[in-house]
Amino acid sequence: MSAADDLPEPDRVEGAPHPRETPRLYGQDAAERAFLDAYASGRLHHGWLLTGPQGVGKATLAWSIARFLLSRPVEEGGGLFSDAPPAADGLAVSPDHPVARRVAALSDPGLFLLRRGPRDDGKALSAQIRIDEVRKLKGFFSLSNTEGGRRVVIVDAADDLNVNAANALLKLLEEPPSRATMLLVAHQPARLLPTIRSRCRELRLVPLSPGDMAAALAQAGVDAGQEEALALAELSGGSVGAAVRLAGLGGIGLYRDLLHLLESLPRLDRPAAIALSERASGRGAEPVRDLLIELLDLAIARLARTGATGAPPPEAVPGEAATLARLAPDMAAARRWAELGQTLGARLRHGRAVNLDPATLILDTVHRIAGQAVR
Known part of the structure; x- marks a missing residue:
């Protein structure tokens, strides 16, 4: 095991489950429905920009979409010219489903997670997503193409891309591989390249209400009564990630x-x-x-x-x-x-x-x- 294997995950909030381990998304019904409507139309866009305040569930939504897509037959909602698939009631996939298990273990062959990697010395995480990390996507698309199934890429967070990495990702958004869906988590989308924003469809997430905050905190293992949940919702601006930190x-x-x-x-x-x-x-x-x-x-x-x-x-x-x-x-x-x-x-x-x-x-x-x- 290398020193880099011992580094913390850059997309995990301390004291809370990782978004891929979070079974349910609270308070974002509009964003979830917008994606499901696009999927049901048979014209699923290849690039999605998940925006909103930090900690409101953007990464959780990205992982929910990934599990949903990878568990569906490729004939359903496969791209711009696919027949419309049957309507889905929600993004939920049973934790016992083989795809859910593989996604939780980061072992599904159709999934690629693009995030900050280790520095060259392997002793700490890089401050940015560098071009070397984006270049790994070429191998992922080449190898996964032989499977003939869907491919899903989660970028968490797109804000971390340095200039070279952003331009390399832009090329993939301009000429997307077949049956590929790229989900970009962005806390400050205005700082991204305008060309990246223009090639993605936006899903805007909103701050959580006190009721949704209480449910989300309970799921994250934070025992908060109604009064405390109200206070955490107010002080955190409706961000579950910030509320978990506040509580801790x-x-x-x-x-x-x-x-x-x-x-x-x-x-x-x-x-x-x-x-x-x-x-x-x-x-x-x-x-x-x-x-x-x-x-x-x-x-x-x-x-x-x-x-x-x-x-x-x-x-x-x-x-x-x-x-x-x-x-x-x-x-x-x-x-x-x-x-x-x-x-x-x-x-x-x-x-x-x-x-x-x-x-x-x-x-x-x-x-x-x-x-x-x-x-």
Whole structure:
């Protein structure tokens, strides 16, 4: 076994099942139906761009489509000139189906997963999908062609393609092999080559509702009650991946402590501020520090939104609405909070880049927020 075999999977969210191991997709009925309608028409497009916020189920949908297509006879929905196949009620494939088992083991001959590979030294993952990874597709299409069946390629994520890799993939999209379907997961599709976007049909996924979030979290092994699921849905922007991370790092408690500081303004509860900043310092505290910085940014954004719209967003934790309304009563306050958010965001990024003491950096940020509340 090489060192590269021990590297983590680049498309797996820590603490959650891999998307290929997730049996059901929640909250994306419209995207699922759009694909099934295209399949039932007998004119299945060869390239699909799965877009939407990170963590809402794009990769899960890609793996669901892959299992669905590879388990169907090639005569069904095979391409632009195929006869229309029988209508399907959904993408679900039994976990006991041979295709489902092979896909879960990454051993199905009709499937190719394109994602970031190891660096040249094999000690860590590459920061990008490089052209060498895309070139492997040529061998995949050549070998799998002898089987005469469908071929499915999942690109997770297309955002990771470097320039050379993107151009190599574009050539395949321009001249797609027969019976091939390429599924590109994209968190920020606007950054992709326009020519790649133009050769794919888009499936847009949306943030999950609290009800769907609770069901998705339960499937991911996160035990969340209705109130906690509502908070996670609000703080994560409807992203299951972000919600799993929040739950694992105690994000709701962090945000509740942060709200306590906002409630104390303009007379800042300094001992509580020091205690909060110290939670983000020390060895092994980097994940909590990064999450706390994100929650600080989120709190300021929610203040700006409250002042701009005249009403606070749905509460993430009890008492939040009253605090947001008090600190951001009008459009003028919204502009001040938005400007502060930009200033603090740049300062926090710089502070992390030059390795400023995390506790000092966060404490200073809290004091600057308190200063804004006095104005």
